[in-house]
Amino acid sequence: MSRAPSRAVLWLLLLTLGGGLGWAVLSLPPVAQGLGEQVRQHLQVSGVESPVTAVLLNFRGYDTLLEIAVLALATVAIWSVATMPRRRRGLAGPVLVFFVQVLVPFMVLLAGYLLWSGSHAEGGAFQAGVVLAAAALLVILAGAPLPAGAGGWPLRVGLMLGLLVFLGVGVLVTTTGRNFLELPPAWAGGLILMIEAAAAISIGASLALAFRGGRPRNARAGS
Amino acid sequence: MWMLDGTLAVSLVLIASRALAADDLFEAVALFVAFGLLMTLAWVRLDAVDVALAEAGIGAGFTGALFLAGVARLQRQARVRRPGREVHR
Numbered sequence: 001m002s003r004a005p006s007r008a009v010l011w012l013l014l015l016t017l018g019g020g021l022g023w024a025v026l027s028l029p030p031v032a033q034g035l036g037e038q039v040r041q042h043l044q045v046s047g048v049e050s051p052v053t054a055v056l057l058n059f060r061g062y063d064t065l066l067e068i069a070v071l072a073l074a075t076v077a078i079w080s081v082a083t084m085p086r087r088r089r090g091l092a093g094p095v096l097v098f099f100v101q102v103l104v105p106f107m108v109l110l111a112g113y114l115l116w117s118g119s120h121a122e123g124g125a126f127q128a129g130v131v132l133a134a135a136a137l138l139v140i141l142a143g144a145p146l147p148a149g150a151g152g153w154p155l156r157v158g159l160m161l162g163l164l165v166f167l168g169v170g171v172l173v174t175t176t177g178r179n180f181l182e183l184p185p186a187w188a189g190g191l192i193l194m195i196e197a198a199a200a201i202s203i204g205a206s207l208a209l210a211f212r213g214g215r216p217r218n219a220r221a222g223s
Numbered sequence: 224m225w226m227l228d229g230t231l232a233v234s235l236v237l238i239a240s241r242a243l244a245a246d247d248l249f250e251a252v253a254l255f256v257a258f259g260l261l262m263t264l265a266w267v268r269l270d271a272v273d274v275a276l277a278e279a280g281i282g283a284g285f286t287g288a289l290f291l292a293g294v295a296r297l298q299r300q301a302r303v304r305r306p307g308r309e310v311h312r
Contacts (some may be wrong), residue, residue, distance in 0.1 A: 087297065114276075130280030133233040137288060200275045207285055211292055 049190025055180055056124065058194045061181045065170065068162045068199055075206040082214035092143035098141040107135035115200055119189065125162075125196040129164040129203025136208035155205065155216065162202030166195050224268075231265050248297070252290040259283025 039051045039059065046054035056064050111131040118124030170181040170189055178184065183191050236260065242254035266275035294300040 085299075122276060124273070127273075127276045127280060130277070134280070178272060199280060207281075211285075211289055213292060213296065 008095040018166060023106060045185040045188070047185060047190075047192055048118075049056065050122070050124075052122070053118045053124055053196075057132065057195060058188060061166075061170070061183075062093075064107040064199075065163075065166050065181065068166060068202065071203060071206045072160055075209055078210055078213065078214035083215040084212045085105065086217075088116055092141070097142050100138045104135045107131055111200060111204070115193070115196055118196060119193065126203060128196070132200060132204025132206065133207035133211075136204060137211055142210065155209075156194045158201055159209070160202065162195070162199035165198035169195055194198050200202055203204070228268060231261060231268065232294065235261050248294045249291075252287060252294060255290065256283050256287035259287065 036051070039055060042059070043049065043051060043054055046058045047056050050055070103154075111128040114123040114131060115125065115128040116123075170185075173182055173184065174180055176184065226239045235258065238254055242251050242258060245251035245254060259278060262282060263275045263279040266272070266278055
């Protein structure tokens with residue numbers, strides 16, 4: 001008997017999976033009912049005009065809170081298994097350095113715009129965070145080291161800022177007799193923008209640090 | 224538009240299978256990034272611009288960069304363990 005499953009078994013599995021998926025898709029109703037109408041009806045109490053942001057940060061804020069927690073945990077996991085490899089010089093030519101100097105301020109501006117536009121159009125914390133991470137990657141590739149001392153607490157606070165602000169807002173609203181994460185309609189717009197700004201910083205930091213692949217060498221807690 | 228959609232759907236499946244079957248890790252990453260960019264177009268065609276932005280940024284751009292860093296690290300480790308041999312997979 002061979003150790004690997006035979007081709008016939010593999011094909012059988014593939015056909016079962018493919019057939020099941022096809023059947024599931026074909027049995028969907030032609031016009032999905034969905035929750036779009038419900039979201040539209042309650043949009044005015046969400047504090048934002050974009051239905052996507054309303055769902056992500058208000059109606060289903062719990063899911064987004066957990067997503068941000070997962071990103072934070074991923075960074076903790078990466079830091080616990082490895083230290084940053086030492087960078088070898090050679091990539092940072094004058095062209096790249098100049099390019100980065102010109103581009104990075106615009107990327108930070110673009111991240112701010114994406115954050116702001118999330119309240120009424122496409123955009124939001126994740127998109128803004130990715131742009132921030134891309135800017136950080138360019139700076140890393142240009143060979144700039146972490147500023148001395150920034151590898152300790154400032155970096156850690158930045159990494160956890162999104163989670164802390166989101167959790168803090170979620171807990172604070174319970175003192176006014178609301179449920180956890182139930183934003184009061186009058187304040188929702190400002191609170192969402194605050195949560196998203198903090199989340200964008202944390203998302204950008206954790207993505208950029210995932211690229212570096214380990215904890216900073218000079219990062220000792222308390223240093 | 225059905226021609227554009229059909230081409231997108233077929234090339235997505237083709238590129239995904241090529242990426243999975245590629246022997247060379249670098250080639251697989253390049254195909255993965257191409258897949259992410261085409262997937263972005265597919266999300267735009269489905270009127271999901273938010274998802275398209277996230278796919279372009281995280282799916283194609285960031286995960287691609289992460290994979291490239293991973294491939295570079297694997298090759299460095301392979302060179303340290305077996306000096307003089309070019310390991311590329």
